[in-house]
Amino acid sequence: MNKRIIELSGHIIDSMTLTRTMAITMDKGGEFDILEIDVGRKKSDTSYAKIEVQAESPELLNSILDELSVLGAFIDEIREVNLVAAEKDKVAPEGFYSSSNHLTHIFYDGEWILVEDIEMDCLVVVDEQKRRAFVKPIANIRAGDKIVVGLDGVRVTPPHRSRDKQQVFEFMNSDVSSEKPLMNLINGIADEMKEIKAKGGKIGIVGGPAIVHTGSGKYLASLIKEGYIDVIMAGNALATHDIESNLFGTSLGIEVETGKIVAHGHTHHMRAINRINNSGSIRAAVEDGTLTGGIMYECVKNDVPFVLAGSIRDDGPLPDVITDVIDAQKLMRKYAQEVDMVLMISTMLHSIAMGNLLPSRVKSICVDINPSTVTKLSDRGSAQVLGIVTDIGTFLPLLYNALHEDD
Structure with missing residues (x-):
């Protein structure tokens, strides 16, 4: 044996x-x-x-x-980590170590070195001159990179469940269910957000267009204005329908306030894109007075960066949408390392993408009406994610109110 x-x-x-x-x-x-x-x-x-x-x-x-x-x-x-040089760009040596999203060290030249910018499904590369270790996605590997091969000399430290009384993020170890105590979870998330901001930390939002469809866009806009949100990551749809709702009062052609169908409302999102194209960008539309409110407006007015990652199904898209998905991924990867908490709201594909990029130290919440969205995140290895199965039209107003209970 x-x-x-x-x-x-x-x-x-x-x-x-x-x-x-x-x-x-x-x-x-x-x-x-x-x-x-x-x-x-x-x-x-x-x-x-x-x-x-x-x-x-x-x-x-x-x-x-x-x-x-x-x-x-x-x-x-304890053995020295095994390093093998890549022979070609984008090609790793056989048996390469594939990283997790947990805190990782390698034993190199007689000492333990932290692997920087940890992310799952990447390779660990060592800069021998600077005695630094960091991760690279396989697409960024270059010939000559010294890559960790095998498990020798690798130490992974996952987050451990506390033995103190159960906290909000301890629910991450339970099954995905709509029967969790919603208000307890929301109050706990609000407390965590306040604590993070009090310490100077950063909070990101990964959002889908349902935020606007359900009439919750105004709550997210207010959170941005009040300094709770430090970065927005989404697709063309969230920005388009947010702008549509500001220009025409509709989302997907439905009046946001009343839920009534508007004649020819199905064309409004295209007309919204057209107006932003005329201005040249979302920022330019704010500056020239075309766009006067909403999520994207507050991002511009409060210098909150946003990443709009394109897809093959996009209408338009808006001029700010990054149509090269690798370029969009690079930006998302950058912000993933900077945040202390991420709320992933009603967007399966963007949530899974962001979950793949996040270190496990980042407190993460996934809110979706579809339990499979949360399950897929967990199955992909994002075990740190707190999953809440509920309607976003319920969640965001309750979260906003919980953040202002003491006001």
């Missing part, structure tokens, strides 16, 4: 890390022996386990260890 010893430490029982370690090992056809275990007896105590993982082949053992490393399992025998 091929064997390696791993170590687990932290709140490994409360977080089910120990149980999941054993389950993964058995499910993949391996075996394990618990060599040592120390269970914390107080809420502040952590636990520790030393486990021997066994498999019939080196390939199977590496496959098991690869999955366990994402849980925070550390191979007991």
